[in-house]
Amino acid sequence: MKYNHEHITSALFGFALFVFSNLSQAIELPQQDNVPGGIAIIQLNETGDAAPKVSYKKKPVMVIKHQQAWYALIGIPLAAKNGTHSINSTHAGNNNSYRFQVTDKQYESQYITIKNKRKVNPNKDDMKRIGRERKKINAALAHWDDLLYTNTLQLDLPVQGRLSSPFGLRRFFNEQPRKPHSGIDIAAPKGTPITAPASGKVILTGNFFFNGNSAFIDHGQGLITMYCHMDSIKVKEGQLIKQGEQIGSIGMTGRVTGPHLHWSISMNNARIDPNLIVPALRQTPPTDISTPSK
Ligand SMILES: [Zn+2]
Missing domain, CATH: 2.70.70.10 (Glucose Permease (Domain IIA))
Structure with missing residues (x-):
């Protein structure tokens, strides 16, 4: 999750700050569906202004603020297996894990x-x-x-x-x-x-x-x-x-x-x-x- 420094041009930085300040207020969540090809949405316990860093299968996932709480949004691969999946969060030096269930979906x-x-x-x-x-x-x-x-x-x-x-x-x-x-x-x-x-x-x-x-x-x-x-x-x-x-x-x-x-x-x-x-x-x-x- 390293910050990509190439983006810090003055124009873009302003754009990004604008986006961030908007997002932390009122971003609507997508729909949740815990199936292969779906999105899992998990409300995190972590609080504060700094977003927790969250990973799924050791890769970063999206974290957004919605109604004053942090949420992790996880894309579930089409090849995902049924059962318990987990994410890990890091926040202010603390690690945490959260679980969610993935159920089968029969596509045509x-x-x-x-x-x-x-x-x-x-x-x-x-x-x-x-x-x-x-x-x-x-x-x-x-x-x-x-x-x-x-x-x-x-x-x-x-x-x-x-x-x-x-x-x-x-x-x-x-x-x-x-x-x-x-x-x-x-x-x-x-x-x-x-x-x-x-x-x-x-x-x-x-x-x-x-x-x-x-x-x-x-x-x-x-x-x-x-x-x-x-x-x-x-x-x-x-x-x-x-x-x-x-x-x-x-x-x-x-x-x-x-x-x-x-x-x-x-x-x-x-x-x-x-x-x-x-x-x-x-x-x-x-x-x-x-x-x-x-
Ligand atoms: Zn196509």
């Missing part, structure tokens, strides 16, 4: 046919490229910054469209099992603007074999959002972005069956169900998953 299965077989069974050169890209992507998703760039944990939808594939689906590409769907897909016409659901800092952009043109935004304290298959990318690495500013536009780059945004939300490097942190999704009618897209 989805079968997708991809015509470009190379996108399902990549060749040797592709595999090298995928390996290189995976390192970058994993590093971006595991990124930690003590600063909280966002002043809300109620994220906006980055694009209006049809929710074409929900979170958590167990997936089969051309009958072969692959990793579960770690985000949501929003289908919209090519060129539709994609905007930042909350303020943050762009930490990675690029063109990737599976994900196509992509951008990663760090909202602070382990909250990272990822945007894939874009037609154009409108942001640069290192750029600060405010809620509502454009990130890119809808496209069909990478492994896709039609134009859409694949949007993943990560907390402490666990991909979480966007429904828990995006109020607009909870008002959307049940999704139609009969028209699959990556």
Whole structure:
């Protein structure tokens, strides 16, 4: 949890202080769901102005103040096992641990046919490229910054469209099992603007074999959002972005069956169900998953 000194430019420091002072007052909590792909929310006993440092599986997790109390917000990985999990806190030289229960969740299965077989069974050169890209992507998703760039944990939808594939689906590409769907897909016409659901800092952009043109935004304290298959990318690495500013536009780059945004939300490097942190999704009618897209 080391402080990242590169951020202490005068302009940004002012921005950060502004955000912090707002946050310590009245930040709304996301929804809790103690399942794989969910968020555990634990009220801490520690008091005082300085935030306790909290870790889960030895990695830092988000800590925010809500109604005068400190809370740890923990992203639960899709691969998490049922049972008792714990976090550790450090505060004023004291260590403490807290436990929470994770229960099972059965996500549905989805079968997708991809015509470009190379996108399902990549060749040797592709595999090298995928390996290189995976390192970058994993590093971006595991990124930690003590600063909280966002002043809300109620994220906006980055694009209006049809929710074409929900979170958590167990997936089969051309009958072969692959990793579960770690985000949501929003289908919209090519060129539709994609905007930042909350303020943050762009930490990675690029063109990737599976994900196509992509951008990663760090909202602070382990909250990272990822945007894939874009037609154009409108942001640069290192750029600060405010809620509502454009990130890119809808496209069909990478492994896709039609134009859409694949949007993943990560907390402490666990991909979480966007429904828990995006109020607009909870008002959307049940999704139609009969028209699959990556
Ligand atoms: Zn997707």
